[in-house]
Amino acid sequence: MSEVVATTRTILVVGGGISGMTAALEAAEAGADVLLLEKGASLGGWVSQLSRGHPTLCPPARTLEDELRRLGAGRLRVLTRAEVVRIDGQPGDYTATVRLAPPAPREVGNADRSGDPDASPDADPDAVPNPDTGERKLRVKAGAVVWATGWRPYDAAKIEPYGYGRIPDVVSSLDFARLADPLGPTGGRLLRPSDGREARRVAFVLCAGSRDKNHLRHCSRVCCAAALEQAAHVTGHLGDEADVTLYYVDIRVTGSLEDLYRKVRSDPRVKFVRSKVAQITRDAHTGSPVLHGVATEGGQRYARVHDLVVLAVGMEPGVPGDALPLRLVTHAGGFVAPDPANGAIFAAGCAAEPLDVSRCVQHATVAALRALQVVRRVGGVEG
Amino acid sequence: MVGDGPGDRAADGPEAGPERANAPPTPRREGGLSRRILVVGGGVAGMTAALEAAKAGYPVTLVEQGPQLGGALAGLWKRAAVRSPFRHPVDTGVEALAEAVSTHPGVRVHRSAGVVRVAGAPGRFTVVLAEGNGARVAGQVGAIVLASGFRPYDARRLPELGYGESPDVVTQLELETLAKKASGGPIRRPSDDAEARRVVFVQCAGQRSRTQGHLPYCSGHCCLASVKQAMYFKDRDPGIETLVLHDDLRTPGVGGEDFYRSAQEKGVTFVRARVDGVVLSPGPGGPVVSFPDQVLGENVSVEADLVVLATGMVPVSGTDSPLPWLPREARPTGIFAAGAVRRPMDSSEAAEDGAGAALKAIQAVEKAALGRSGPSPFRS
Amino acid sequence: MGEGRKDYRGDFLAEVEARVEEGEWVKMCMQCGVCSGSCPLGPDWEHPPHEIFQWIRANRRAEVLGSPSVWMCTSCHACVVRCPRGVPVAHVMHGLAHYAARLGLAPPGQPTRRLAERFWENMTRTGRVNEPRLALSLLFANGPGEGLRTALRMKDAGLDLVRAGRLSPLAALAGDGVEDPAGLRAVLEKARAIELAKTAALED
Ligand SMILES: Cc1cc2nc3c(=O)[nH]c(=O)nc-3n(C[C@H](O)[C@H](O)[C@H](O)COP(=O)(O)OP(=O)(O)OC[C@H]3O[C@@H](n4cnc5c(N)ncnc54)[C@H](O)[C@@H]3O)c2cc1C
Ligand SMILES: Cc1cc2nc3c(=O)[nH]c(=O)nc-3n(C[C@H](O)[C@H](O)[C@H](O)COP(=O)(O)OP(=O)(O)OC[C@H]3O[C@@H](n4cnc5c(N)ncnc54)[C@H](O)[C@@H]3O)c2cc1C
Ligand code: SF4
Ligand code: SF4
Ligand code: SF4
Ligand code: SF4
Numbered sequence: 001m002s003e004v005v006a007t008t009r010t011i012l013v014v015g016g017g018i019s020g021m022t023a024a025l026e027a028a029e030a031g032a033d034v035l036l037l038e039k040g041a042s043l044g045g046w047v048s049q050l051s052r053g054h055p056t057l058c059p060p061a062r063t064l065e066d067e068l069r070r071l072g073a074g075r076l077r078v079l080t081r082a083e084v085v086r087i088d089g090q091p092g093d094y095t096a097t098v099r100l101a102p103p104a105p106r107e108v109g110n111a112d113r114s115g116d117p118d119a120s121p122d123a124d125p126d127a128v129p130n131p132d133t134g135e136r137k138l139r140v141k142a143g144a145v146v147w148a149t150g151w152r153p154y155d156a157a158k159i160e161p162y163g164y165g166r167i168p169d170v171v172s173s174l175d176f177a178r179l180a181d182p183l184g185p186t187g188g189r190l191l192r193p194s195d196g197r198e199a200r201r202v203a204f205v206l207c208a209g210s211r212d213k214n215h216l217r218h219c220s221r222v223c224c225a226a227a228l229e230q231a232a233h234v235t236g237h238l239g240d241e242a243d244v245t246l247y248y249v250d251i252r253v254t255g256s257l258e259d260l261y262r263k264v265r266s267d268p269r270v271k272f273v274r275s276k277v278a279q280i281t282r283d284a285h286t287g288s289p290v291l292h293g294v295a296t297e298g299g300q301r302y303a304r305v306h307d308l309v310v311l312a313v314g315m316e317p318g319v320p321g322d323a324l325p326l327r328l329v330t331h332a333g334g335f336v337a338p339d340p341a342n343g344a345i346f347a348a349g350c351a352a353e354p355l356d357v358s359r360c361v362q363h364a365t366v367a368a369l370r371a372l373q374v375v376r377r378v379g380g381v382e383g
Numbered sequence: 384m385v386g387d388g389p390g391d392r393a394a395d396g397p398e399a400g401p402e403r404a405n406a407p408p409t410p411r412r413e414g415g416l417s418r419r420i421l422v423v424g425g426g427v428a429g430m431t432a433a434l435e436a437a438k439a440g441y442p443v444t445l446v447e448q449g450p451q452l453g454g455a456l457a458g459l460w461k462r463a464a465v466r467s468p469f470r471h472p473v474d475t476g477v478e479a480l481a482e483a484v485s486t487h488p489g490v491r492v493h494r495s496a497g498v499v500r501v502a503g504a505p506g507r508f509t510v511v512l513a514e515g516n517g518a519r520v521a522g523q524v525g526a527i528v529l530a531s532g533f534r535p536y537d538a539r540r541l542p543e544l545g546y547g548e549s550p551d552v553v554t555q556l557e558l559e560t561l562a563k564k565a566s567g568g569p570i571r572r573p574s575d576d577a578e579a580r581r582v583v584f585v586q587c588a589g590q591r592s593r594t595q596g597h598l599p600y601c602s603g604h605c606c607l608a609s610v611k612q613a614m615y616f617k618d619r620d621p622g623i624e625t626l627v628l629h630d631d632l633r634t635p636g637v638g639g640e641d642f643y644r645s646a647q648e649k650g651v652t653f654v655r656a657r658v659d660g661v662v663l664s665p666g667p668g669g670p671v672v673s674f675p676d677q678v679l680g681e682n683v684s685v686e687a688d689l690v691v692l693a694t695g696m697v698p699v700s701g702t703d704s705p706l707p708w709l710p711r712e713a714r715p716t717g718i719f720a721a722g723a724v725r726r727p728m729d730s731s732e733a734a735e736d737g738a739g740a741a742l743k744a745i746q747a748v749e750k751a752a753l754g755r756s757g758p759s760p761f762r763s
Numbered sequence: 764m765g766e767g768r769k770d771y772r773g774d775f776l777a778e779v780e781a782r783v784e785e786g787e788w789v790k791m792c793m794q795c796g797v798c799s800g801s802c803p804l805g806p807d808w809e810h811p812p813h814e815i816f817q818w819i820r821a822n823r824r825a826e827v828l829g830s831p832s833v834w835m836c837t838s839c840h841a842c843v844v845r846c847p848r849g850v851p852v853a854h855v856m857h858g859l860a861h862y863a864a865r866l867g868l869a870p871p872g873q874p875t876r877r878l879a880e881r882f883w884e885n886m887t888r889t890g891r892v893n894e895p896r897l898a899l900s901l902l903f904a905n906g907p908g909e910g911l912r913t914a915l916r917m918k919d920a921g922l923d924l925v926r927a928g929r930l931s932p933l934a935a936l937a938g939d940g941v942e943d944p945a946g947l948r949a950v951l952e953k954a955r956a957i958e959l960a961k962t963a964a965l966e967d
Contacts, residue, residue, distance in 0.1 A: 026742055029750075030745050030746050120767075122539070161801075162847060173864070207795075211640050211849035213849045218638070219634065219639055220635075237589070249795045250631040252633045252635045254727075255602075255726050256726070258591055258601045259599070260598075274677075276797045278797050278799075278801040279800070279801065293797070293800030294805065294811060296794055297677045297678065299680070299811070331466070335637050352637075362732075363735060365739035366735050366742070369435055369742040370736050370738075373439050376440060624771075626771055644791070647791050651774070652771070652773070654771070654817075654820065654821075655794060676817070676821065678794055678814065679817055683821070
């Protein structure tokens with residue numbers, strides 16, 4: 001079967017997280033040719049790692065399964081271990097340079113087709129492995145690009161006063177998701193890293209690195225909801241033993257997530273302290289983390305010992321603004337802005353803005369539509 | 384299809400009738416299938432759905448019950464910043480959008496009209512529209528986008544916040560009307576038309592509350608709206624005092640925090656407080672807002688020229704569905720809700736949702752075509 | 764209740780912005796509490812910095828300018844580097860203290876204020892701080908009785924300092940200074956006049 005890798009009527013989707021998968025599926029379902037490239041070994045992005053820790057917020061796992069099931073349909077090709085490193089061209093005629101990591105990329109979605117781009121007639125001559133790294137390069141054409149490279153967590157170690165990396169029981173929300181995962185290293189038990197004891201007094205420190213001139217200026221939107229969900233997980237897991245505290249400035253959950261907030265807020269095992277934590281130290285005797293600060297409501301100064309401290313770290317763009325494969329108009333934090341100057345490159349999901357899964361899906365659908373409009377025009381086929 | 388009223392002009396229905404000369408996508412009616420997309424509601428969600436579907440090459444019929452396109456956005460003076468550096472309120476863009484929709488050759492707009500009947504399945508819905516003049520129009524469409532939006536929460540349920548007690552206690556939407564009237568000049572309070580120089584914003588009015596008759600949820604957009612509205616005053620005259628009383632200030636996302644900071648730079652004062660009540664002042668002054676300052680731990684009251692209540696959005700769906708006659712079972716196939724009818728959202732999200740619904744509608748049409756008449760032309 | 768219906772009016776904030784060094788930063792505070800939580804002197808503040816900022820918004824002029832709290836800051840800058848809004852908290856506190864002193868509103872017996880004043884007197888005399896004299900003047904600030912009692916209580920610390928070479932009792936008598944102390948005083952006087960002129964309009 002001689003399949004062309006891509007033509008100018010192809011929609012290239014970069015990134016195989018929930019946003020990229022959604023955009024690819026939606027565009028394919030509307031009849032477009034789609035090529036989805038994911039730099040990792042598998043699809044799913046962060047959602048596949050976080051889903052088990054966040055059952056009620058949105059059932060990401062279910063969404064993902066649904067999506068994967070739909071992957072078989074339509075004219076959709078997927079290459080994993082394929083990282084887009086460069087894009088040239090203009091709307092209707094882009095060429096993307098793709099770095100293929102060894103081993104040979106796997107193609108999902110259409111079992112009868114070989115995933116090896118060498119097998120296709122117009123495979124790029126560059127697709128010769130680099131003798132040292134085994135990497136190969138590939139060029140693909142596309143009429144429009146959906147840029148869905150997602151987010152990465154802000155490096156908690158940069159928040160110097162919080163001691164991440166120095167104090168073992170100070171972890172990030174992503175570390176916590178691993179701890180809480182029944183299939184994770186602790187089998188879902190909240191064992192603190194320092195001594196393996198079960199954590200009972202758990203603190204969540206919100207806005208860790210967000211809304212902060214010294215770190216990320218923006219509010220990362222999802223971390224309040226994620227922290228509430230994780231707090232609920234602790235109480236559900238430990239029962240009456242649980243002693244949870246949330247340190248926050250504003251709880252930012254909108255819509256009916258207010259119900260989640262109300263539920264956690266009314267739980268007597270969970271305390272809410274309106275305060276940005278000033279500093280975290282390590283107790284000299286027990287080694288436990290100690291949180292220092294002042295409660296802005298009530299004015300009490302605290303120095304409270306916890307077994308485990310979870311930093312609700314913020315989101316920054318997965319591919320920073322200065323590392324984008326071509327010049328794009330971005331917002332201050334490097335998220336790709338919707339701007340006509342970006343031509344037919346449409347950002348989807350967290351590459352564009354910190355969003356939760358349902359908003360990512362909504363957002364990616366639009367990117368698919370815009371890309372579709374471009375390739376329709378290019379194809380010149382009557383609509 | 385058969386119409387059901389004396390004014391029926393079946394031949395002029397959404398699908399039938401002379402297509403405009405340069406309408407690019409000539410609707411095909413293979414096996415009686417329609418590729419036309421019906422959009423109900425001409426707010427930002429509906430207009431965007433219509434325009435995007437038309438741009439992708441599908442014929443569209445847009446039905447708006449009011450005399451104008453625009454929905455709630457048309458009632459706003461400005462909207463919150465949508466791009467870096469997220470500093471100032473910007474034009475709503477609603478006129479340009481309405482113009483683009485009205486002039487697009489692929490979109491047919493019916494104003495002062497409603498949908499009175501829907502039946503059928505994707506690819507072959509039969510619909511009947513009622514025009515303002517009483518005429519009925521029947522025709523066929525392939526898919527439907529329902530973008531009937533929201534209605535503002537009824538602030539008369541908030542006498543404890545002074546609404547209805549004092550004319551100078553208004554909702555955010557009413558403030559937009561005052562600001563539009565002022566058109567960049569001084570914003571005047573309703574009671575005596577004097578310029579409002581001390582303005583207090585009360586967040587979460589009747590929202591995030593378990594009290595009977597209040598909204599249990601957070602409408603999500605009203606913190607940003609108050610930040611924006613406070614700027615209406617400050618941008619005109621920095622000497623006007625604006626006080627935003629909030630519990631959690633919810634301005635999430637890529638630009639919200641910048642917009643909030645910008646308001647602070649402009650001198651808007653933010654105070655953490657859940658307002659206890661708003662009462663009429665015994666003397667000649669304006670309404671008095673009382674609240675505990677959560678930081679200072681004191682009960683205080685301030686007098687204002689104008690009090691603005693951040694009341695919420697109630698989706699026009701559910702019990703008071705605009706289309707109670709809509710066959711429920713048709714919903715999952717071929718009928719897609721978009722915009723504030725689904726849940727409270729700001730206009731950027733409503734536009735995004737409208738565009739998404741357009742794609743869903745396109746897919747429904749394409750799938751119907753596949754099932755009935757072989758592969759779609761896009762797959763050639 | 765404070766000043767009733769004048770609460771939350773912008774008068775005092777406007778005054779602070781116009782008259783107090785770095786006062787225009789006060790409005791940028793987001794009330795997160797990090798400054799107060801970072802302050803090593805925290806437990807000793809009657810109203811820690813974030814509360815001072817809130818008092819300013821609440822238009823409580825007398826409370827703020829008469830507060831001993833604005834005198835607490837020792838310029839360690841822990842708050843300044845951590846403030847998510849970049850507010851120069853320490854500078855604002857010093858600005859407020861200075862402003863209160865100029866208006867004669869500062870609390871008279873406040874110890875850090877006293878330290879600051881004696882330090883200034885001591886330092887401007889010769890252009891160098893004379894530590895033993897400064898210590899003595901502080902010890903005896905509340906009269907000879909209390910001064911002696913405190914001196915006895917502190918004597919071990921004092922002797923330790925002498926032994927470590929950090930304090931020279933002889934300096935109390937002589938001590939060194941800059942070459943032209945009168946010139947220095949003239950410079951300082953000039954600076955003071957310029958600064959007063961800037962705010963003269965207000966002090967009617
Ligand atoms: C602590 C935390 C908890 C959360 N919990 C929830 C929750 O409970 N519910 C919820 O709704 N949301 C939650 N979220 C948000 C959720 O994680 C995001 O909405 C979601 O992951 C965004 O998906 P995405 O596809 O946009 O990005 P990603 O998941 O980041 O996917 C991007 C993909 O692109 C790939 N990629 C990057 N660069 C390239 C390149 N150059 N070439 C090819 N591929 C590339 C990456 O490998 C990755 O697979 C949480 C976020 C955090 C921080
Ligand atoms: C005070 C206030 C301030 C705001 N400020 C901002 C802001 O600064 N920035 C921002 O982005 N957003 C703002 N918003 C939100 C914004 O107004 C909404 O997000 C947006 O209007 C939602 O658009 P929509 O199309 O979903 O609904 P709507 O605007 O409600 O439009 C729905 C349309 O459908 C029509 N309709 C309803 N039922 C039928 C029917 N049965 N048949 C035919 N037509 C029907 C209605 O007449 C209406 O025209 C603000 C909202 C308020 C209330
Ligand atoms: S979502 Fe919450 S925790 Fe995250 S940055 Fe925003 S306010 Fe802070
Ligand atoms: S957006 Fe703000 S004002 Fe509106 S309900 Fe939510 S928290 Fe309250
Ligand atoms: S740290 Fe900065 S923003 Fe936070 S309370 Fe102090 S001054 Fe305000
Ligand atoms: S600079 Fe002043 S206010 Fe700030 S932490 Fe140090 S002593 Fe406290």
